[in-house]
Amino acid sequence: MCVHRPVPPAGGAAPLTCGRPFPVSSLQEANSENIAALPKKASKPQLSAGKRIFHFLISMKLALTLLFVIAILSIIGTILPQGQDVLNSDWPKSPLYDFYNTLGLFNMYYSWWFLSVLGLLVLSLSACIFNRLPTTVKHVFKPRIDVKDAFVANQPLAESFAGGSSVAAAAEVLRRRHYRIKTGKTGSMLAQKGRFSGLASVSFHLSFLLIAAGAVLGGLFGFDYTLSVPNGQLVNVPHSNMQVENHRFDMQFVGKALLDDGRTVQVRQLMDGTVVRDINDGGNIVGQPFDLRPSLYSTDLEIFQNGKSIQRKTIQVNDPLELNGINFYQASFNQSSDGTVVSILEVNHYPGKTLVYIGAFLMMGSITLALYFPHRRIWLKLGKSGRLLIGGRTNRSKLGFKRDFERITADIKLRIGQEAGADDS
Amino acid sequence: MIVKLEEILFIVTVLTYLVASGVYIWHLISNSQKAGQLGTMLLVLGLFAHTMALIFRWVDSGHAPMSDSYESLAVFSWGIVLFYLIMERIYAIRAAGAVVVPTAFIIASIALVLNKGPNPLVPALQSYWLWIHVSIAMLSYGFFALAFGAGFFYIIQEHLLKKHYQNVVIAFVIMFSVLGLAVGLWLGFGVWAHPLDIVDPVTKEHSNQYSGTDIIKIIGGGGIGLAIGVLLGFLAGKGASKPGFARRLPSLDVLDEVSYRAIAFGFPMVTIGIITGAIWADKAWGRYWSWDPKETWSLITWLFYGAYLHTRLTWGWRGRHSAVIAVLGIVIVLFTYLGVNYLLSGLHTYASA
Numbered sequence: 001m002c003v004h005r006p007v008p009p010a011g012g013a014a015p016l017t018c019g020r021p022f023p024v025s026s027l028q029e030a031n032s033e034n035i036a037a038l039p040k041k042a043s044k045p046q047l048s049a050g051k052r053i054f055h056f057l058i059s060m061k062l063a064l065t066l067l068f069v070i071a072i073l074s075i076i077g078t079i080l081p082q083g084q085d086v087l088n089s090d091w092p093k094s095p096l097y098d099f100y101n102t103l104g105l106f107n108m109y110y111s112w113w114f115l116s117v118l119g120l121l122v123l124s125l126s127a128c129i130f131n132r133l134p135t136t137v138k139h140v141f142k143p144r145i146d147v148k149d150a151f152v153a154n155q156p157l158a159e160s161f162a163g164g165s166s167v168a169a170a171a172e173v174l175r176r177r178h179y180r181i182k183t184g185k186t187g188s189m190l191a192q193k194g195r196f197s198g199l200a201s202v203s204f205h206l207s208f209l210l211i212a213a214g215a216v217l218g219g220l221f222g223f224d225y226t227l228s229v230p231n232g233q234l235v236n237v238p239h240s241n242m243q244v245e246n247h248r249f250d251m252q253f254v255g256k257a258l259l260d261d262g263r264t265v266q267v268r269q270l271m272d273g274t275v276v277r278d279i280n281d282g283g284n285i286v287g288q289p290f291d292l293r294p295s296l297y298s299t300d301l302e303i304f305q306n307g308k309s310i311q312r313k314t315i316q317v318n319d320p321l322e323l324n325g326i327n328f329y330q331a332s333f334n335q336s337s338d339g340t341v342v343s344i345l346e347v348n349h350y351p352g353k354t355l356v357y358i359g360a361f362l363m364m365g366s367i368t369l370a371l372y373f374p375h376r377r378i379w380l381k382l383g384k385s386g387r388l389l390i391g392g393r394t395n396r397s398k399l400g401f402k403r404d405f406e407r408i409t410a411d412i413k414l415r416i417g418q419e420a421g422a423d424d425s
Numbered sequence: 426m427i428v429k430l431e432e433i434l435f436i437v438t439v440l441t442y443l444v445a446s447g448v449y450i451w452h453l454i455s456n457s458q459k460a461g462q463l464g465t466m467l468l469v470l471g472l473f474a475h476t477m478a479l480i481f482r483w484v485d486s487g488h489a490p491m492s493d494s495y496e497s498l499a500v501f502s503w504g505i506v507l508f509y510l511i512m513e514r515i516y517a518i519r520a521a522g523a524v525v526v527p528t529a530f531i532i533a534s535i536a537l538v539l540n541k542g543p544n545p546l547v548p549a550l551q552s553y554w555l556w557i558h559v560s561i562a563m564l565s566y567g568f569f570a571l572a573f574g575a576g577f578f579y580i581i582q583e584h585l586l587k588k589h590y591q592n593v594v595i596a597f598v599i600m601f602s603v604l605g606l607a608v609g610l611w612l613g614f615g616v617w618a619h620p621l622d623i624v625d626p627v628t629k630e631h632s633n634q635y636s637g638t639d640i641i642k643i644i645g646g647g648g649i650g651l652a653i654g655v656l657l658g659f660l661a662g663k664g665a666s667k668p669g670f671a672r673r674l675p676s677l678d679v680l681d682e683v684s685y686r687a688i689a690f691g692f693p694m695v696t697i698g699i700i701t702g703a704i705w706a707d708k709a710w711g712r713y714w715s716w717d718p719k720e721t722w723s724l725i726t727w728l729f730y731g732a733y734l735h736t737r738l739t740w741g742w743r744g745r746h747s748a749v750i751a752v753l754g755i756v757i758v759l760f761t762y763l764g765v766n767y768l769l770s771g772l773h774t775y776a777s778a
Contacts, residue, residue: 346711
């Protein structure tokens with residue numbers, strides 16, 4: 001799951017692991033960005049068990065396999081009824097039911113084997129982040145500036161200019177194009193754009209971990225149940241020292257009704273059966289309203305703690321009551337045998353929710369950064385031959401960078417031409 | 426009054442798109458500039474009528490037109506046409522109109538058939554998250570469709586350049602037959618089959634019950650769609666198997682880049698779609714994630730395109746490999762968008778109402 005900095009040439013041998021199975025120094029080597037220069041597998045015969053497990057965990061093959069397995073298992077979970085739904089289906093009558101049930105297929109997303117696969121993915125991600133972080137940080141904050149001539153010349157996009165031109169003049173052209181310039185000890189320069197893009201892939205994977213951590217926290221310390229509260233009654237809220245009173249459950253339907261002049265108008269039906277309609281429509285309703293659909297469920301709730309009222313609110317679907325980390329949602333309703341209307345509330349407490357949301361926002365930010373702000377790097381140096389060498393690469397959007405690079409080299413040419421002209425006079 | 430006007434406007438829209446489709450195809454075949462300009466003019470007119478129809482629908486129902494299949498598809502086709510017209514203005518890609526405009530026509534005409542008039546929103550949908558969540562989700566579907574189109578033409582272009590005309594025909598037949606099968610099955614489910622509408626006496630919640638004849642209609646729909654797809658694919662493949670056609674298509678590099686760029690836009694969109702959905706579900710049902718089929722399939726879509734990005738950005742896959750993944754992705758997207766609503770039950774089932 002971790003993103004590799006060195007992108008191999010199209011169709012070339014693909015690295016199956018991320019980051020450090022190869023020494024860091026080799027990653028920094030002149031042509032290390034070309035995968036062929038990396039040490040072969042044969043060069044690491046005796047590895048300790050721990051290292052071997054680590055290499056297994058950071059392999060992209062494992063991560064992609066896990067994604068694939070999760071996708072396939074999830075499909076099974078959407079085909080077979082899950083949780084309570086299975087009791088309303090024909091499955092309990094099937095001869096396969098007991099077998100499937102033992103396997104946990106009817107509660108698949110919470111079965112030990114599904115959670116194990118998710119856990120393995122989390123492990124793999126953590127190992128990848130751990131593995132990538134040092135090189136990424138170094139790459140972003142301490143990039144390599146002093147490079148050899150061949151390194152510049154071997155970049156995917158490279159150009160050289162006739163002698164007499166200065167590195168500083170070329171750097172000025174890049175600065176105008178919003179590149180940040182860094183000068184090295186030997187006078188070489190590195191012009192960069194979007195250097196934090198590299199961090200984005202790490203923070204993206206980190207966000208994944210935050211979401212997983214939030215989910216685990218919710219699973220371990222959270223609770224979640226439905227609470228039936230009959231109209232006008234006070235009920236204890238389990239897992240808390242609160243009581244909840246249902247002052248009034250209400251519902252409305254919206255539907256159509258036929259008028260005596262043949263027109264159909266929209267009407268509302270209240271809980272007691274009263275039909276409400278727009279008086280401007282005129283005419284009289286014939287028969288019963290039809291096509292009724294629920295348009296409102298609400299409960300006037302009051303919460304008590306130690307006998308004292310602490311909050312009152314009319315909750316609706318999409319508008320819950322939140323108090324001390326416990327949330328009360330309008331879920332449904334029921335009618336008991338004596339005719340009392342019972343409001344059914346969903347009560348829950350998920351301590352990890354904030355982590356999940358932080359993870360979600362970090363994820364959105366990281367994806368945007370990683371995909372839309374490519375890291376463009378251009379090295380500039382005066383070569384041994386006396387020519388000005390420039391060479392650059394990007395991690396995304398090669399075509400866009402190519403256009404940028406062509407404009408830059410054209411500008412540098414123009415600039416050099418002017419300088420040469422100035423020298424002549 | 427206002428409802429009738431909306432329906433008339435939408436019929437005008439669909440008819441205009443039909444004529445525009447013909448003109449765009451004529452433009453591709455004849456390369457006539459006049460035809461191209463006429464096509465654009467018709468498309469702009471159609472988009473105007475389409476926009477008015479959607480506005481009337483919005484005013485009439487009192488909520489963003491995204492609550493059922495008609496509204497969702499009407500907005501989707503509107504987005505395709507708008508996006509295409511912008512693209513046409515920026516890049517000179519009128520040839521692509523021969524594919525895009527008929528697609529928009531097919532989607533709009535299916536919407537027309539499914540229109541059952543405006544309905545009040547069930548309580549769970551009464552939230553401003555409706556239009557945020559749905560429009561972002563549909564935007565992501567649109568980008569994945571674009572990635573599919575570019576990926577498909579990458580494969581076609583590659584075979585054309587190698588003069589493997591037999592493979593060109595096979596590729597066209599496979600694509601058209603899969604799409605034909607999907608559209609046919611879905612027509613069977615959504616239009617031809619008339620399941621028993623079962624209304625819970627107390628809650629007035631609706632659910633569907635399919636009879637044997639319905640199943641035959643659904644399978645029949647799939648069969649007819651498949652047959653038409655194979656025929657159209659064969660004709661299109663034969664028609665495209667000319668050296669001249671390769672010159673009309675963009676270069677392999679451009680197709681590869683467009684396909685990747687579309688996924689690079691679609692992936693964040695589907696991420697935001699899932700996250701806004703989670704926030705909304707949290708507000709409505711008290712759970713940000715319940716493994717509902719729609720949620721699960723959107724996760725599968727997310728995993729799939731996440732894997733695409735990894736193979737591309739980490740393993741450096743390009744060209745044909747990436748194109749094949751982008752093409753396969755559309756099957757998952759179609760299932761997430763439509764298949765889940767008709768084939769699987771869950772919290773999102775009101776979407777098929």
